[in-house]
Each structure stands twice: as structure tokens, then as C-alpha cells.
Amino acid sequence: MSSATAEPRVLLVDDEVRALALAERALTSADIACRLAHSADEALTWLRGATQADVVVSDIRMPVTDGIEFLGRLREEFAARRWLQIILVTGHATVDTAIAAIRLEASDYLIKPVEPVALRESVGHALKRADSLRKVETAKPDSTDAAALREFADVASELAGNLRQMSRPGPVTAALAHAKANLATLELLRRLQGARQTIFGDAVMPEPAWEMLAELMRARLAGERLSVTSLALSSLSPATTALRRIEDLIQCGLAARTPDPADRRRSYVELTPEGAKRMQVFLEGFARTVLG
Amino acid sequence: MSPFSAEGLRDRLHDANDELSIATMQLELLLEAGGLDSSSARSVRETLEACRAATAALRDAWLMLGRSGQL
Numbered sequence: 001m002s003s004a005t006a007e008p009r010v011l012l013v014d015d016e017v018r019a020l021a022l023a024e025r026a027l028t029s030a031d032i033a034c035r036l037a038h039s040a041d042e043a044l045t046w047l048r049g050a051t052q053a054d055v056v057v058s059d060i061r062m063p064v065t066d067g068i069e070f071l072g073r074l075r076e077e078f079a080a081r082r083w084l085q086i087i088l089v090t091g092h093a094t095v096d097t098a099i100a101a102i103r104l105e106a107s108d109y110l111i112k113p114v115e116p117v118a119l120r121e122s123v124g125h126a127l128k129r130a131d132s133l134r135k136v137e138t139a140k141p142d143s144t145d146a147a148a149l150r151e152f153a154d155v156a157s158e159l160a161g162n163l164r165q166m167s168r169p170g171p172v173t174a175a176l177a178h179a180k181a182n183l184a185t186l187e188l189l190r191r192l193q194g195a196r197q198t199i200f201g202d203a204v205m206p207e208p209a210w211e212m213l214a215e216l217m218r219a220r221l222a223g224e225r226l227s228v229t230s231l232a233l234s235s236l237s238p239a240t241t242a243l244r245r246i247e248d249l250i251q252c253g254l255a256a257r258t259p260d261p262a263d264r265r266r267s268y269v270e271l272t273p274e275g276a277k278r279m280q281v282f283l284e285g286f287a288r289t290v291l292g
Numbered sequence: 293m294s295p296f297s298a299e300g301l302r303d304r305l306h307d308a309n310d311e312l313s314i315a316t317m318q319l320e321l322l323l324e325a326g327g328l329d330s331s332s333a334r335s336v337r338e339t340l341e342a343c344r345a346a347t348a349a350l351r352d353a354w355l356m357l358g359r360s361g362q363l
Contacts, residue, residue: 016310022317029324061306091309092302092354112309113316113347116324 008035009130010123011050013043013058013070014089023057026116032123040065044073054083054130055123060090060097068097071104083133085126089114098252102278108209109252121241159217160283209245216255216271217279225268228257254278298357305357309350316343 010027012034014020024034035050037043040062047053056074060067067088078084085107090097093111101109107129108122215234219226226234232242246269249255254275260266271279319340322328328336 016314018314019310019317022314022321025321026317029321061310091306091313092351113313113343116317116320 007052008033008050009052009054009127010034011037011043011046011053011056013037013040013056013062013067015039015062016059019059023114023119026119027123029116030120030124032120032127040067040070040073043070044077047074047078051081053081054134055085055087055126057087057089057119057123060088068100068104071101071106075104083130085130087122087126093251093253098254099274099278102282109248111248111251118244156283160280209249212242212245212249213254213271213275213279216249216269216275220271220276226270227260228267228269231269249275301357302354305350305354309347312343312347312350316340316347319343 010032012020012023012027014023015038017038020036020038024036027034035046035053037046040058041064043056043058047056058067058070062070065073067090071086071088074084074086086105087108087110088097088101088106089110089112091112093109098109107126110118110122211234212231215231216226218224228243228246231246232239246255250257250269253272255269256272258268258270260268319336323333323336323340
């Protein structure tokens, strides 16, 4: 079942027919053509013949094969399609599903009720990311793009090492570790940003959730405290979007909010140990994929 | 699974949240499409607020039900 004459690049998967129809309406009103599937099996069958597919939006709670299992099967069967972006939708976030989603490289995690604007924004970002990744996939191994990708992977690997060291108990005092991590991390992040822009342009991972996770990681490594306001500002996104993403990060257990005892109007936000662990796993996984 | 077990209750909360999500999205799309007179638009906005409040209450209930590792 397809919603537009153009070859759809977006696949919506949900066993609930009404939810599918509404999501389709929200996207087609923004000229995003969709294909609908009522089960994981139907989705996989369509994907086998649809090489133009770039984004899959799937509910997590489905009978027979749930969204997490579906995502696992999809990643396994379509491992060659590295550009495929997955957006998971759930009613209630759990630590288990959030971790599984990150492990399986879901690009976004939306909590119901999903506002049409948020759905379009998430799918729009995912489409841009898929475009950029397709470009990287087709880059020649000896091209500038490929060299920049390897540099990106090196930086990711170093950052993961920094995070690993920070989580280890040891004789080095926290202050010393922070001081050492500070300068090195800032330099690594600068290179990471530079390499990312070289490879992907501005389109890749522009959503504030990623920017804020990176900023939270930088703050953790540098031993800084970030207020909710400064984190929202650092994302360079509209305040309402940034605050919503901060809430999403907190809900998923990746970040935590702490009230400022000196000023009740202010609260701080920091990466949780689980958030730091996930960032480390992500960076290591990325580096491994690229460097082999 | 017993309907009175914590798992059964969570299932029902999920069902209720799914239904509210459908109502919320329907109302959001209705407002977006425009064409409503001001009185109807106000009613839709108020209904939307009620749906959001109900969703927040469900989320609280989900948290109160609790489970190790559950957010």
C-alpha cells in the first residue's frame, strides 16, 4: 500500500491501522511519500525489492514480531544498506528498549503521542542523513571523502578511549583526569566536527538530541556542569525543540537533571553513567566499522 | 498473563496511551488543516489539552507501577 505516486523512501510499520493512516497523513501533507506495512514480515518483504527505501518508522509494540526484533532482523538482512535510518515509536520508554534501540543504531526514538511536527522533523532529518550516507557509500576508497571518514573514525576511537578512562576507578584524581581530558577532548571534538562536516556536509545528525549528547559528553570529559538553558542554547535549535529533546534524553535514561540548591529556578543536566557508556559503545562501534 | 498482574496493568496502560495518541494526532491534524471556525477551534484545542493531561496521568501511573530498569 503506497500513499503517493513517487517511489516512497519512507516505510511506516504499525499493526494499528488508524495510527498508520494518521502518520501517513502527517507526512504526505509535507510531500513525503510513504509505504505502509502492518507487520514486520510485510515490511521486510517490501524492503527486499525497495532499494530506494531510506527511512523506516516502526512502532515498538507489535504482535508476533515487535519493533526491536524487527530492527534486529532488518539490520542483519540489510547490513549492506548502511544508509537505512530507523525511527522507533513507543508509548512508554524503558531502559531496555532505549539501549536496544541505540545498539541497533536507531536514529531517533519518539514517544507517543507523537506530534505531527515532530514526526515530520524526525523523518526529514533522517532522509537528509540517508542522502549523505549514500554519498559516502559510493565514495571511492582513495577519495578525499574516504580519507576524511577514516580520520572521523580515528577521532571516534580516541573519544571512546577517553570516556572509558573516565569511568575507571583508579589512583588518578578526578581533578587531574578532568584537566587532562579537557584540552585533549576539546581538540578531538573540534576535529570530529570538522571531519563530520567534510564528509557529510551540514545535513548529517543535525538534530539537537545528537548535538546535546555530544555537548554532554564534552562537559563530562571536561568536568563541567551544564545548566539546562546552556545545553538548550548549545544545540542551536529552537528552545521548544531543544527542551523537548532534553526531556527525551532524560526519559531514556541517557541524561539526568539535578536542581541547583543555590537557585531553585535553575537545574543542571548531565550524562548518566548509562549515557556515557552508550556514547562510548557508539564511538567504538563506528570506529570498528570504518577501520575494520 | 493475569489482567490484574503488574504486566497486565502495563499492557492496559499501553492500550490507553495508544488510543490517546490516535485521538491527539487526529486533533493536531484537524487544527493544522485549518478551516475551523473560532469556536470549534477552541473546542479542539481544549480537547487536545485534556488528551495531553490524560497522557501525563498515564505516564505517572506507569512510573508509579515501577519496575527495575523501568523509566
